[in-house]
Amino acid sequence: MADRDSLVAAVARQGAAVRELKKNGGAAADITAAVVELNALKAQLNALAEPVGIVVNKKALEDLLLRKMFVVPSFEIYGGVGGFYDFGPPGAAVKTNLLNLWRRHFLLEDDVLEIECTNIMPEVVLKTSGHVDRFTDLMVKCTKSGECYRADKLVEDFIENLLAKNASALTSEEQEKHRLVATKAESLTPDEMHAVIQEYGIVSPGHGAVLSAPVPFNLMFQCHIGPEGHNVGYLRPETAQGIFLNFRRLLEYNAGKIPFGCAQIGNAFRNEIAPRGGLIRVREFQQAEIEWFVHPEDKSHAKFSQVASQRLTLFPKANQLTTGKTVVLTVREAVDQKLIANESLAYYLARTASFVAQLGIDMDRVRFRQHLDTEMAHYACDCWDLEIQLSTGWVECAGHADRSCYDLQVHAAKSKVEMVGTLKYDAPRAVDVVDIKVNKGKVGKAFKSDMVLVNKALEALRVDDAAALAFEATLAEAGTADLHVDGKSFTFARDMWSAAKVTKMVSEEKFVPSVIEPSFGVGRILTAVFEHTFYAREGDEKRGVMAFPAVIAPIKVAVLPLSNAKEFNPVVQDLERKLRAVCRSLSVCAAMWKRGGLVFV
Template sequence: MDRDSLVAAVARQGALVRELKKNGGAAKDITAAVVILNDLKAQLNALAVEAVGPVLNKKALEDLLVRKMFVVPSFEIYGGVAGFYDFGPPGAALKGNLLNAWRRHFLMEDDVLEIECTNIMPEVVLKTSGHVDRFTDLMAKCTKSGECYRADKLVEDFIENLLAKNGSTMSSEQQEKHRLVATKAESLSPEEMHAVIQEYGILSPGHGAPLSFPMPFNLMFKCHIGPEGSHVGYLRPETAQGIFLNFRRLLEYNAGKIPFGCAQIGNAFRNEIAPRNGLVRVREFQQAEIEWFVHPEDKSHAKFDLVGDQLLTLFPKNLQLTTGKTIQLSVREAVKQKIIANESLAYYLARTSSFVKSIGIDMERVRFRQHLDTEMAHYACDCWDLEILLSSGWVECAGHADRSCYDLQVHAAKSKVEMVGTLKYDAPRAVELVNIKLNKGKIGKSFKSDMAIVNKGLEALSVDGKAALSFEAALAATGSATLKVDGREFLFTRDMWSATKVTKMMSEEKFMPSVIEPSFGVGRILTAVFEHTFYTREGDEKRGVMSFPPIIAPIKVAILPLSTAKEFTPVMQQLERELRSMGIQTKSDASSVAIGRKYARVDELGVPFGVTIDFETGTDKCVTVRERDSCAQMRIPLAKISSILKSLIEGTLTWKELSKTYPILEAKKEE
């Protein structure tokens, strides 16, 4: 079986396993499905890693990033803490330039609003959004060191090692029993998990000490607001919730017009059990998110025609389950064929593709993968991940989701604050509505202390006309119906509740908007930029180069006097003043090292252009300009150099175009 076929087979089998677990399938069936899945994964892993683009010297890159202080471990002098990193001067500048480019590309283009919300959120917000419950895993502590481990991973790793070492001496029944335990580990209760750990004699990996009783652990960082300590809060696990909470004010600020978008760039915090792969999985990370609010029945985009002919590399769910191959399709055709759910979602996929190309990502190593049905959240309509091929494999770097109206709906229901838009009709029209009548006295007497949860279910019916009519049909047919709320059931009788269709003449429509969400992991995007732009000079593997596009390069121009002679200083200072006054990041190197060494230094920092002041500058009033990647040089008058560099950096002039005016000098060996 070839790689593409294996990729599809793994996707199909993985979807089957998730479906079996979700629906409470028989243990025997789950075990058999997992055995097949593991075998397929083993076959896939046995094949050579996909060879796309140049081979990365990862050790050389990692050394450069730390040595030049792009990214360094936090708290390094105290031994560091996993999952935390600091950005040094070039890293901070690179990230700042990338985010400014992101703002120009997405926010300015579509007049998207931007807000900044607090990092700490009260518990009620994240309880309502589902994060408090959804971010919980069972943890076990090492009784010697106090180090915490994710319990299900301990069990899975232990059994995997056990089968690898002793599987050949076990019967198929014994192997099946062990695999079933590993398969069920993530769904075990604390008591069941403890029993498994005791049965297998699992000890802490670090010290070989006994483990504590497993306990639920929320991956969010918990804190207490105020001196009393009674007001629970959390460091936010995402930036999106702040936008949803401010929707009412944002809509008012936007004069009530929908569609509109709001963005937020900020830090999020997740107490990852096993941080890894540098900036890919960390405990504090930066997100750049947009929430684009649209009418739920009109998800067209006013600028769709501008991107309609753009080609995207798509990995739709049907191909993941069949051929395992991607396809190239125009944005317009993808929407027409209903591969991408709607124009707004497709628009942002296209804009994201253009953005990552502009910051130096190799588009041969980019694809948009659609979530399988078994992966999608229950409230989502369609989801696509921007995946970039890194040295560790395909990595999700940005998500694009049609989140429906879930977030606004749950916050409106909990807060009792209306979160709706208004669509004014050109002329009054007949509209069918669902009119609900409640017998509050009867309901209150029947459910008493459970009224809070019952009201939650009734509120859901009040905003979902189809569900209300379905509930009414059940009442009409049998005289009773069961209201299901959060896993509980409440029996309603005919005299408690009723719903009828009514027709009214309306001049406007109130609606709860759907949300299209592009969400970018800044650290992951930066990792892709590092890997895709790094290379070493041919024949000199020790000379690393970061080929950042000028738009994001932390330093745009290096001024490099050929000598430490005093007569070079006034020219260097004049150039610095001119370039910095234009907003161009500039670095000078007036040290006594050879010019080749100076070039090597700035190449490692990704500086796209170098300006050399030499002994002829004083007489011919010209300097030598060097382009980083080609090492080509040309002689340009001092009077014009600043404006030319500005044009090169902004992309209004190319190096090739410039060479028509100023010829390339004969190549010299850089020493």
């Protein structure tokens, strides 16, 4: 039998093949065969013993976090609402200390700017960025209680239970048929999902009632800005958009210099249909993000030499599809081998590793996993996730992406506000440019009421040299050329428009910056910190210990008098005063100390 790493790689490889077939509209028979092979590999993998992971008493840890008020359910006296949590005094203190360390480690070290933007955004912002159309899941509702469920997860859970209860009664072909339905559940249309629910007779888990027809559910929280109710807004699904919208002013504040970075720490919101996993998947969560703007053709980093010899545990995409094993390389080796796309991205991977090492995280259970080609957005160059092994498996806690600045481009196009950087040359350079001339009088007279659409099409030609020269070639050959925009066609005559390639002397270059984006999920990192620092005292499993490093510990020192005698009071109070000037301290009376009532160690 193959070893576990090889099977993990085979599952990843086959999963990528299935996604590629679906993406390219492959034949149903080919997809079915690929999914059958994928499920067979998964079955082999599940048959192997799980690797030794983090041994942690989850129940004891959860009890401690709740009892000592690190993290508690929000609105608890009213029964709580799924996906919302409050941080109690020690939890809030740990989080504050973690974020202060994050600021010192990332922002102060590299002179990264920091801003704070609003949680509510108007619809036009998120429509332009693609969130309004993209952030959806199919939802069904219990017709008796009104409780809502995420349809694909309901189907997956139902089929998983069906197979578990009827494994001996079903043939292998029948089992594969059911597994294929579960695999496809996430990509089904509303009508297809409804047909599956009807076929399997799936009812609401809570009441056994009929489910409503599936409907697309946008995961953003919608609101209305102002009393009239006409201006639709949303709670932001990520913090990054605020930085992109302020790029022009940030660049000016930074004296026009690129590269530069801007960070934001703040809450983001995602109206999860069925949140789960504690702080891992919630409806309101905190992000700490950096957008590091660079010239698209120069992604070097001034401080790369400082991290070049640092060793990282990497899980490259090639290994995910072959050996299933991680590799340990220096940062310089990873860049020289073109495993990591560039110095700036590699620099932030190294800095992230140094950051989590200070949090009490076991670095033997930390890796950076590279996104497979089928996982990346079309505009991304390279992406790596910081993954930390928890008792539930490997969990993504931070993402690092090298991407062309898609957001700047779409916001500039929609708002008509230029969002570019400037590279000044040491001496003027001769460059080839496409010079476009428009006879505005004749164009306006010809198209009149359609000028909004025509101008939109002409602007697209102005920023696409290849398209402009192709349009010019058609005009030169035929005397007319059709310009297509939004389903309409406009015929241009030779005397309306022209384009020619010319050589000009220029002293500067305008460019849309690329961005390196490290994005940290604060709640997920805290979950890892809690698991990795928790242990039960030997011989007394009921006494849990949170072995926080001092830098993030909620309380740095405790004053523990051995006696309550009054003559000790002046000394104790003076010591407490001096300690509180530099850190949070805890004063405990002698009686409490002798009873073992100290909360933190």
